[in-house]
Structures are given as structure tokens and as C-alpha cells.
Amino acid sequence: MSALTVKSLDLHHGLLHAVREVSFEVASGEVLALVGANGAGKTTLLRAIAGAHRPTAGRIELDGQDITQVPAHRRVAMGIALVPEGRRLFTQMTVEENLLVGRLAGRKGPWTVRKVLETFPNLEARLKARTGTLSGGEQQATAIGRALMSNPSLLLLDEVSLGLSPIAIERLYDSLKGLMQSGTTVLLVEQDLSRALGVAQRVVCMLEGRVVLEGPTASLPREAVTEAYFGVGRERAMA
Amino acid sequence: MINTIIQGVLLGGYYALIAAGLSFMFSVMRIINLAHGSLAVLAAYALLVLAQNYGISPFLGLLVVLPLMAVIGFLLQRFVLDRALRAGELVPILATFGLSIVIDNALFTGFGANTRSLSNYIGTLSYDSIELPGGIYVGELSVGIFALAIIVLVGLQLFLSFTPYGRAIRATSEDPDTAGLVGINARMATAVASAIALATVGLAGAALGMRGTFDAYSGAAQLLFAFEAAVIGGAGSVWGTLLGGIVLALAQTLGAKVSPLGFLIAGHGVFLVVLFVRIWLAGGVRPFLRGRT
Numbered sequence: 001m002s003a004l005t006v007k008s009l010d011l012h013h014g015l016l017h018a019v020r021e022v023s024f025e026v027a028s029g030e031v032l033a034l035v036g037a038n039g040a041g042k043t044t045l046l047r048a049i050a051g052a053h054r055p056t057a058g059r060i061e062l063d064g065q066d067i068t069q070v071p072a073h074r075r076v077a078m079g080i081a082l083v084p085e086g087r088r089l090f091t092q093m094t095v096e097e098n099l100l101v102g103r104l105a106g107r108k109g110p111w112t113v114r115k116v117l118e119t120f121p122n123l124e125a126r127l128k129a130r131t132g133t134l135s136g137g138e139q140q141a142t143a144i145g146r147a148l149m150s151n152p153s154l155l156l157l158d159e160v161s162l163g164l165s166p167i168a169i170e171r172l173y174d175s176l177k178g179l180m181q182s183g184t185t186v187l188l189v190e191q192d193l194s195r196a197l198g199v200a201q202r203v204v205c206m207l208e209g210r211v212v213l214e215g216p217t218a219s220l221p222r223e224a225v226t227e228a229y230f231g232v233g234r235e236r237a238m239a
Numbered sequence: 240m241i242n243t244i245i246q247g248v249l250l251g252g253y254y255a256l257i258a259a260g261l262s263f264m265f266s267v268m269r270i271i272n273l274a275h276g277s278l279a280v281l282a283a284y285a286l287l288v289l290a291q292n293y294g295i296s297p298f299l300g301l302l303v304v305l306p307l308m309a310v311i312g313f314l315l316q317r318f319v320l321d322r323a324l325r326a327g328e329l330v331p332i333l334a335t336f337g338l339s340i341v342i343d344n345a346l347f348t349g350f351g352a353n354t355r356s357l358s359n360y361i362g363t364l365s366y367d368s369i370e371l372p373g374g375i376y377v378g379e380l381s382v383g384i385f386a387l388a389i390i391v392l393v394g395l396q397l398f399l400s401f402t403p404y405g406r407a408i409r410a411t412s413e414d415p416d417t418a419g420l421v422g423i424n425a426r427m428a429t430a431v432a433s434a435i436a437l438a439t440v441g442l443a444g445a446a447l448g449m450r451g452t453f454d455a456y457s458g459a460a461q462l463l464f465a466f467e468a469a470v471i472g473g474a475g476s477v478w479g480t481l482l483g484g485i486v487l488a489l490a491q492t493l494g495a496k497v498s499p500l501g502f503l504i505a506g507h508g509v510f511l512v513v514l515f516v517r518i519w520l521a522g523g524v525r526p527f528l529r530g531r532t
Binding site: 050051052071072073074076077081082084088090091092093097100101102103104105106146147150 | 403406407409410413414416417418419420421422423424425
């Protein structure tokens with residue numbers, strides 16, 4: 001059964017129709033990459049799945065259960081965790097406090113502060129530091145750790161490599177690799193196409209609020225994804 | 240002179256107690272509750288009714304009144320402040336101002352203009368005193384209220400720092416949207432914070448009634464003193480609030496020693512001086528206000 005089902009979802013930002021009739025499924029244990037240029041509606045879509053953005057139409061199902069009307073904080077208890085774009089840490093609180101806040105939804109599972117530190121050893125020394133004082137890589141690790149503390153069955157990662165140095169990105173994805181192999185379902189938004197195609201089993205490409213391409217990463221030629229990403233084929237057809 | 244200072248410090252404990260809930264609500268929920276003083280007076284009347292009509296000592300009465308105040312706080316947040324906040328930052332101030340008028344006049348209608356006190360119902364505590372070296376006497380009640388203020392302020396701080404619910408409240412106050420995304424019921428967290436704030440208002444009301452007199456319109460003065468203590472000390476810090484209360488009370492008692500009119504004038508004077516110094520240090524009114532919100 002699919003872990004997440006999105007059925008003809010419509011999302012608006014005021015008058016802007018940000019996501020138009022988007023449908024896709026994520027299988028349990030799968031890593032799905034959601035790619036697309038800036039403004040394609042990826043972040044809005046992720047926020048809607050997490051419950052922070054009310055859809056105008058359509059359905060969202062988690063493990064076959066309709067959660068379209070469920071508020072964000074209860075979705076966390078049901079197993080959805082979002083690592084939001086821009087990290088959105090509680091900057092007045094320490095790393096440890098941010099991690100402990102992630103546990104408040106009360107879902108049972110293996111994640112503890114200790115286990116997060118094993119996954120992201122660079123946080124060990126900064127545990128008592130306020131997150132406002134951390135480097136970008138440390139902040140991102142804290143944000144991911146905070147999401148993991150809720151023991152999610154579905155992890156939504158929004159642009160986790162944005163603003164990080166190449167070394168920090170490398171380290172981050174090394175840490176995530178173990179996680180992705182452990183059976184957690186992951187929906188990943190990533191600007192870096194080769195990075196996204198490298199870790200995901202399947203890719204969904206969005207352009208101007210619509211899904212324009214979908215398929216397993218192994219069988220999709222890189223050029224097809226690039227064209228869909230920039231809408232090259234469509235422009236040619238229009239011209 | 241030393242006597243005056245000691246009495247002033249102890250009075251400062253009372254101001255810190257009444258300021259605790261006000262600054263907690265401001266720092267955690269970004270709401271200035273103008274009904275704060277009236278709610279304290281309401282709690283004092285509730286204790287009075289329990290003592291007068293049912294013979295329940297005000298100390299036992301707190302077992303009823305504190306939960307009652309907490310429920311009022313919860314409902315106040317859920318049905319008034321939460322809605323008001325959605326309409327803009329100023330609306331909660333107007334809403335609580337309106338609420339204070341409703342409470343004051345309801346109390347006036349119910350209890351009339353007579354000045355009341357709880358001191359008749361607490362036995363000898365209202366005049367028992369302790370002798371300090373040097374022949375200075377301090378009231379047991381004043382010392383108790385001072386200790387209570389410290390317990391409340393430190394307790395609030397420990398609760399916010401070290402309990403899961405305290406962390407949830409802090410996370411919500413910083414970023415309610417993200418708090419929801421990490422599994423915190425933000426509306427619930429702020430309602431609980433409001434309930435806690437009003438429970439401390441219940442304690443302040445008890446202190447008000449035991450240490451002196453009150454009537455239906457005493458709320459405004461309590462609000463003013465709480466507000467001045469919070470501003471002098473810097474809202475949102477434990478020791479700041481205590482210090483603010485002490486500075487305000489010291490100014491008042493020393494002022495009263497100079498002239499009978501000096502009590503209020505010196506208090507307001509210190510408040511204004513501290514306020515202007517803070518604005519000046521921040522570099523103007525606009526940066527000062529930005530720093531606050």
C-alpha cells in the first residue's frame with residue numbers, strides 16, 4: 001500500500017494558483033524526489049502535506065486514511081514530519097531543547113537525543129548552544145534531528161542542502177543515507193538535480209504547479225528530467 | 240531609614256507578585272492584559288465570598304479560587320484573546336480593556352462601594368510581626384508575600400525551562416506555525432499559558448486582600464503598579480521583575496517619607512525615568528518598540 005497518496009490537489013496563495021490538480025503516490029519505504037524550478041509549487045505542496053497549508057480542493061491520504069482536514073500538530077502524531085525550508089528552528093532555545101520539542105507529539109519509536117547525536121556527530125559539542133549561534137550545517141542537522149525526534153513514518157525534507165557548503169552537504173547526505181535505507185518513507189525537495197536523482201528511487205518533476213514528469217530514476221534519462229525541469233519541451237511545442 | 244528600606248523591599252515583593260502574571264503573559268503570548276488588575280480584585284472578592292458566606296479561610300479558599308482563575312484564563316484565551324489576536328496586535332489590548340470595565344462594574348453592582356479586606360479572616364497573621372536585629376519589625380504577612388513572589392517567579396522560570404509543556408509554550412511563542420509542524424497544539428499551549436498566568440493573578444488577589452483593603456475599582460491601581468514594575472525590571476525576566484517591583488516600592492516608600500503625596504509621585508517618577516532611559520539607550524522610540532515586539 002502507498003504510504004502517501006495525493007489526489008488532484010489544488011493549493012492557492014491568495015490569488016496565486018500555486019499547485020494545480022497534482023496527484024502522485026509514495027510507496028512505503030520509498031525515497032521520492034520532488035524536483036522543479038523555483039516557484040513550481042514544491043514547498044507549498046510539502047507544507048500542505050504537513051498540514052500547514054489548507055488545500056482548496058483535493059485529498060491527502062496517509063496509509064489510506066484521509067487526513068485532508070487534520071491539523072498539522074495531529075499529523076505529526078500520525079507520523080508525518082516536515083523539515084521546513086529555511087530550517088525554522090526555535091532560535092531562542094538550545095539545540096537540545098529544539099530536539100526535545102520534536103518529541104512532544106508523543107509517537108513511540110527509536111529516536112532519542114542520543115541517537116540524533118550519533119547520526120549528526122557535529123551537534124554533540126553544540127548541544128547547549130542556542131540555535132541562533134550555529135553554523136548553517138549545524139542548524140540543518142538540528143532541524144532534521146528535531147523532525148526525527150517525532151519518529152516519523154513519512155519524512156518531508158524541503159531543500160535541506162540550501163545555503164550549505166559542499167562539504168556540509170556531503171556530510172549531511174552521508175548521514176541521511178543510513179536513514180533512507182532504514183525503511184522511513186522520504187519525500188525530498190531538492191534543487192540539486194544530480195543529488196536528488198542520486199538518492200531517490202523515483203522522481204516527480206513539477207513545473208508551474210503541475211506534475212510534468214514522473215518515473216523511476218533508474219529508467220529516466222537525465223535529459224528528460226532536465227527538459228521537464230525547465231519546461232524546454234513545452235516551450236518548443238508552444239513556439 | 241533602614242526600616243523604610245526594608246518595608247519598601249517587602250512591598251516590592253507584592254508588586255513583583257502581581258507583575259509576575261502580567262510579564263509572563265506579555266513575554267510568552269505577546270499580550271498586554273489590561274484586565275490584569277481587575278482579575279486580581281475578582282479573585283480577592285471570590286476569596287471574600289468564600290470566607291464570609293461559608294467560613295472558609297482564604298488560604299483554603301485558594302484551593303477553589305486558583306483553579307477557577309485558571310479556568311477563566313483558559314477560556315479567556317480560547318474565546319477572547321485568540322480571536323482578538325487574529326484581528327491585529329492592538330485588538331487584544333482593547334478587548335482586555337473592555338473586559339476590565341465589565342469586571343469592575345459587575346463587582347460594583349454585586350458588592351457595592353464598600354471597602355473590603357480579607358485581613359479579618361486570617362487570624363493574627365495580619366498584624367503578627369518578626370523582630371529583626373536593631374529593633375526593626377517586619378510583618379509576617381509581608382515576608383510571606385515576598386517569599387511567595389520569589390517562589391512564583393522562579394517556579395514560572397523553571398517550568399518554562401525544564402518541563403516539556405514549558406518548552407512547548409516557548410516554542411509556540413517564538414513561532415506558532417512551526418510549533419504546529421513539530422506536533423505542538425499551539426492553541427492549547429497558549430490557553431494553558433494563559434491559565435497559568437491567571438492562577439498567579441489569583442495569588443496576587445489573595446495577597447492584595449490580605450495585606451490591605453480593596454473595592455470594586457481597585458483593579459486599575461494594581462494594573463498600574465504591576466505594569467510599572469514590569470517595565471522598570473524589563474518584562475520577561477524573573478529577577479528583572481522582582482527588581483522592578485522592589486525599585487518601584489522603594490521609590491514609593493522613600494517618597495512617602497519626604498511628603499505624604501510623595502508615595503505615588505516618586506513611584507511614577509522612577510517609572511518614567513527608567514522608561515525614558517530605556518528608550519534613549521535603544522536609540523529612539525521606534526527601535527525601542529521594535530525591540531519589544
